[in-house]
Amino acid sequence: MTVIIQGRSFPDDLTQYAEFIGQGLLSPEEMRRIDQNAQALGISGLELMESAGTGLAMAARQYQPGKILILCGSGNNGGDGMVAARHLAGEADITVFWYDSGRQTDSTRTQLQRLLSCSVTSIPFRSRDDLIEHTRIFQDTDLIIDALLGTGGTGSVREPVRTCIEFANNAKAPILSADLPSPGIIPDRICAFHRAKTEGAHIYGIGIPLLAEISTGPGDLLILRNRNPDSHKGVGGNILVIGGGPYQGAPYLAGLAALRAGADIVRVVSPHYLPEPDIIHVPTAGDRITTADLATIIPLCKQADVVLCGPGLGPESHDVITSLAPYIRKGVFDADALRDPLPVAGESLYTPHAGEFARMSGLSPGKTPRERAHAIMKAQILGTVLLKGAVDVICDGSRVRFNQTGTPAMTTGGTGDVLAGVCAALMAVVPAFEAACIGAYVTGRAGELITQTCGYGMTARDLLTAVPQVLFRSTSERE
Numbered sequence: 001m002t003v004i005i006q007g008r009s010f011p012d013d014l015t016q017y018a019e020f021i022g023q024g025l026l027s028p029e030e031m032r033r034i035d036q037n038a039q040a041l042g043i044s045g046l047e048l049m050e051s052a053g054t055g056l057a058m059a060a061r062q063y064q065p066g067k068i069l070i071l072c073g074s075g076n077n078g079g080d081g082m083v084a085a086r087h088l089a090g091e092a093d094i095t096v097f098w099y100d101s102g103r104q105t106d107s108t109r110t111q112l113q114r115l116l117s118c119s120v121t122s123i124p125f126r127s128r129d130d131l132i133e134h135t136r137i138f139q140d141t142d143l144i145i146d147a148l149l150g151t152g153g154t155g156s157v158r159e160p161v162r163t164c165i166e167f168a169n170n171a172k173a174p175i176l177s178a179d180l181p182s183p184g185i186i187p188d189r190i191c192a193f194h195r196a197k198t199e200g201a202h203i204y205g206i207g208i209p210l211l212a213e214i215s216t217g218p219g220d221l222l223i224l225r226n227r228n229p230d231s232h233k234g235v236g237g238n239i240l241v242i243g244g245g246p247y248q249g250a251p252y253l254a255g256l257a258a259l260r261a262g263a264d265i266v267r268v269v270s271p272h273y274l275p276e277p278d279i280i281h282v283p284t285a286g287d288r289i290t291t292a293d294l295a296t297i298i299p300l301c302k303q304a305d306v307v308l309c310g311p312g313l314g315p316e317s318h319d320v321i322t323s324l325a326p327y328i329r330k331g332v333f334d335a336d337a338l339r340d341p342l343p344v345a346g347e348s349l350y351t352p353h354a355g356e357f358a359r360m361s362g363l364s365p366g367k368t369p370r371e372r373a374h375a376i377m378k379a380q381i382l383g384t385v386l387l388k389g390a391v392d393v394i395c396d397g398s399r400v401r402f403n404q405t406g407t408p409a410m411t412t413g414g415t416g417d418v419l420a421g422v423c424a425a426l427m428a429v430v431p432a433f434e435a436a437c438i439g440a441y442v443t444g445r446a447g448e449l450i451t452q453t454c455g456y457g458m459t460a461r462d463l464l465t466a467v468p469q470v471l472f473r474s475t476s477e478r479e
Contacts, residue, residue: 026197028151035212037215049080053082053084056191060088069144071148071164072099079111096121097125098124099160099161135167138168139172144173146182148161150178157183176191194208215401215404216438224438238263241269242313242320251417253414255276255279258421259279261467267279268281268282270282271284290320301328308420309321310335310336310338310420311417312417313335329347330345335356338350338360340362348383349384349423350384357379361375369389369393377397383396399433406443407451409447414459415447
């Protein structure tokens with residue numbers, strides 16, 4: 001059975017993949033990832049908000065209140081509260097306090113316009129004094145709904161929201177929090193959407209598909225942080241690539257990919273010099289990398305933020321990589337570095353295709369994404385594995401993610417080197433599992449973009465121009 005969602009195929013019955021959904025609490029960051037990925041699958045933010053607000057109204061009805069005070073922030077949590085107000089209008093006396101910050105999200109702004117056309121009392125507040133003026137309303141209500149901050153709340157709470165929370169806590173009415181209690185508020189009940197983010201929450205489904213949680217998507221990029229204006233050289237990562245020998249261009253493709261993915265400095269240890277002015281070449285003693293080069297390479301490994309081993313290396317140099325591994329804090333291992341004994345760095349990411357996975361683990365990877373995920377977990381590899389295929393499988397032994405971006409045109413030589421380089425750059429700023437998820441998604445999307453103009457004539461070097469288009473366009477859209 002092949003499932004088609006938004007033009008992408010998933011070659012299996014999706015219901016079988018529920019086993020890869022985590023059973024613990026969701027962090028706010030993880031929920032934002034899932035929410036963004038759901039929207040990429042064609043479910044709009046407004047649709048999700050309508051479903052969340054409907055669930056919130058259902059939870060409120062259990063109190064059978066005559067009067068309800070709904071506190072709405074500027075973010076999507078506030079929009080959920082506004083939807084609930086519309087659903088409850090006519091059933092109770094509704095008053096909505098909404099924070100007029102001037103920075104509402106687009107969806108919340110739309111919900112505010114809808115709210116203002118309903119028969120509910122809506123009162124904007126801009127300052128602490130605005131709230132003090134209406135203190136009586138906090139005391140004269142049967143239920144308070146907290147839709148102030150939710151998963152969007154970060155850092156300390158500022159005025160006037162802090163006073164709003166203070167007044168709610170001092171009121172006699174029970175407090176119902178939407179999704180995640182605003183910092184400092186003391187709820188009597190929590191209405192969580194999709195999955196719980198805190199203990200004791202009551203969960204309401206809002207129509208987020210399974211694929212939004214188990215697959216990569218644009219939401220995975222939310223973990224990346226924009227650089228500060230005063231950033232200096234090196235903050236994007238100092239990457240060392242060790243490779244070359246039989247395949248001269250591979251380490252340079254990987255190094256250029258790392259630069260395109262945001263790395264600041266890339267050194268390539270290789271027997272062969274290729275004239276790439278953006279890359280610092282480190283020569284070796286002979287025409288392949290041997291133990292004679294360890295004295296040169298070990299200090300560079302200690303200095304680098306991430307070391308990428310394997311592109312174009314050749315099997316005869318594998319023993320050098322195993323000798324270097326103890327000196328590597330963060331390592332990406334690809335191609336001929338993927339042999340037994342498997343090198344293990346302080347934090348490791350392995351990027352095999354099916355044959356390399358079988359070679360390094362002694363296990364058959366299977367055919368379906370589900371079988372491949374189980375094979376990785378069975379292998380008990382000390383690190384994160386990005387098993388490449390028509391559907392990439394990313395697993396760190398406990399978490400599993402699937403990546404569906406890419407195109408058959410990416411079977412051309414060198415695309416794996418580009419992927420490894422992108423992952424190395426990302427691993428300088430995020431953990432290995434997240435770097436693998438983002439790297440697979442971004443490189444696949446880059447391939448899709450290039451295929452639109454080059455078709456099956458795409459080369460690995462073509463990918464280098466598209467990687468930053470995908471990665472940094474998505475980053476700038478978060479600002």
